[in-house]
Amino acid sequence: MTTAPVPGPSSPPNSHPLPAEAYERMALVLRLGLGVALGILGIGVVAYLLQNPGASSSDVLSHNPILTYLHLSELVSGLAAGSVGAVLTLGLIVLVATPIARVASGLYYFQRGRERAMTGIAFIVLVLLLLGILVIGPLIR
């Protein structure tokens, strides 16, 4: 292991700090994504309860509508028809997409700072995430 000199208390800890804007944007991405996802999910739950006033928890646990709306065309037509299952599925998709958008945001700032190694790392992470959702998941469905 290579030993590096230990900086003094006032030395800059990192010669390539990310700009303050990067931290603020990533925080915004997370806050917005979560807010939108929870808003959609909240509307979906309330709508489901209103549509099913006499339902019990066992009805919910025995019926999972998720697979119906995982194809984009079915999700769009479900949303157009006002399906509660489609609304809830959309909320879950936004929730999953939020940290992925954060990785994309990191990729942008590392690329803008011309940090080749960190840009490459962020790109690989992003590709792996998309691979899992778009390829691996559907393959083993």
Add this chain to the structure above:
Amino acid sequence: MDLALFVLLLVLVAVLAGLVGSLTGLGGGVVMIPLLVVLFATSIPVAIGTGFVTILATSSATGATYVRDRLSDIRIGMFLEIATVPGALLGATATVFLTHAHLASALLIALGVVLLGTIPLVLSRRHVEIPALGPQGPVARRLGLSGEYYDHFLQRDVPYRAARARPALAVMFSAGVVSGMFGIGAGALKVLALERSMNLPMKVSTATSNFMIGVTAAAGAGVMLSAGYVNPIVAAPVAIGTALGAFLGSQVLPALRNRTVRTIYVPVVLALAIEVILRGLGIA
């Protein structure tokens, strides 16, 4: 149970899970999953699928606050995600297959043992409030894996430097596999790697772990979602409750002394490890 009451109870329990998850860096899923099975009678695969939702809500809620306060180290988190994401993809894929092979119980016992193993390591450093700045390995130095944060309790800037990147990557890959298999944040393992291998302060470790678990969970969630193991009627109230609890937790963390965070961490991990083992043995 009446559905409205079921939903209300899910939200309340999820608030508690989110609070504990964000304070410890565990992510909330490890609390929520056993509770879903025991209290809400969901199947284990659906509980695991919902666990990912819990993690996503916790990480996004706390991540926003920690990132804004510079407690999360984006560079270190992003670097280590290159190990956790493939681990999570592998883990979630394995779970889909193992669920059909009825081997989930043995895996739960293994998880409990791993969690128990982290406790002596955490206890062994209980006296360390802020680790001393040490030498960096070549990878950590090349990528500039260092930083500083303002400690509200100590009322000063605290510099830190990541030490060894390679062992941290190995632990993070394992954490990704565990996270993907069980729908938990595997925050215990992530905090372990950040604190022990990388020699980071406890608060930075906890905040960076929270920051990372969302991406790890997104990898696992994608697989489980498309495999049909996320029930949106269960997951939606859990997401809402967890986010609320995690937000409350993140407001409290910056004002806590590192030692206090550690004191919360140990009993929570111990209780959950025992719970997971008992579940694996079919006792709980």
